[in-house]
């Protein structure tokens with residue numbers, strides 16, 4: 316079925332699915348490492364790209380391809396490349412666009428390991444980088460060097476909720492011939508579609524909202540243009556960070572309910588944010604839907620909703636946060652986000668523990684910051700749980 320002109324929720328359910336010879340309602344798991352050629356010429360034609368088909372699962376597989384088409388249509392891309400994890404999608408992007416002596420500009424509060432792997436590994440190959448506040452457009456302009464090849468942004472940034480203006484950043488990048496990659500994990504394509512705003516590549520940790528059920532780890536890259544798509548696929552195939560068919564099957568199942576899950580959790584997040592904002596033990600709170608959020612206008616310009624991620628600080632600091640995390644009963648104390656279950660965590664000692672303290676502070680990741688991912692449970696239960704835990708402080 317051609318799903319290109321259908322609406323988002325319909326694409327979620329149908330895009331990429333091909334009925335097999337038995338008329339299967341969902342794409343089956345093709346749990347096979349290799350595919351037989353009809354004859355020698357067929358094999359040679361597949362390798363030469365003269366014919367379309369499957370060769371070997373690291374290169375392509377029907378179950379994985381169904382997911383790639385689905386996600387690419389959701390982001391309005393040319394094509395998708397599924398990877399073993401969100402981090403392998405990140406490293407595939409770095410590997411593709413950076414080389415010895417080239418320079419990357421990135422959001423300073425980017426996902427911890429996305430920064431960690433650059434500082435500890437890509438630096439070994441002579442890649443240079445500047446981690447800056449990418450919500451500041453003038454600072455981006457000033458940070459561009461002759462050798463800048465990539466602007467890598469995360470918006471909203473994790474966990475500070477700082478937004479970067481995707482459209483304006485793309486304008487700056489185009490003038491300077493620089494590729495723009497956006498990590499769209501926090502929003503999912505339901506809330507933000509960076510390729511429509513001029514971005515070259517969007518990537519996701521599928522582990523979060525898109526799969527949504529906290530039962531797999533996975534990633535994807537989606538390119539706007541064929542040339543970039545081909546480059547990314549080549550990197551993924553050589554690096555061998557392909558997704559597994561079983562993993563792809565689970566993500567294809569999870570993604571169908573993305574719109575329902577995000578709607579429910581963001582509706583609850585607004586209520587949770589208002590409850591926290593008015594609580595005497597909360598020092599500050601960042602949620603794009605609150606009037607107190609300084610970038611609310613930008614959120615409304617580039618996002619279709621406010622999402623379900625909340626950051627807040629307790630009066631006091633880490634010790635108070637620790638009491639809260641040790642006393643919630645419904646919310647799970649765990650890293651990750653965007654699942655059906657509500658999660659709470661402390662970035663300074665958990666997801667962003669590997670970043671130097673000074674860099675953390677510069678990026679706004681203070682000891683008092685608590686990150687809260689609102690799930691799809693009944694919102695009264697979520698608030699009641701927070702309320703009783705806050706009373707223990």
Ligand SMILES: *Cc1c(COP(=O)(O)O)cnc(C)c1O
Nearest residue numbers: 400401402426473500520522533
């Ligand atoms: C989790 C996450 C990643 C990494 O994804 P994995 O699937 O854990 O490898 C990258 N970026 C963001 C914003 C994330 O939240």
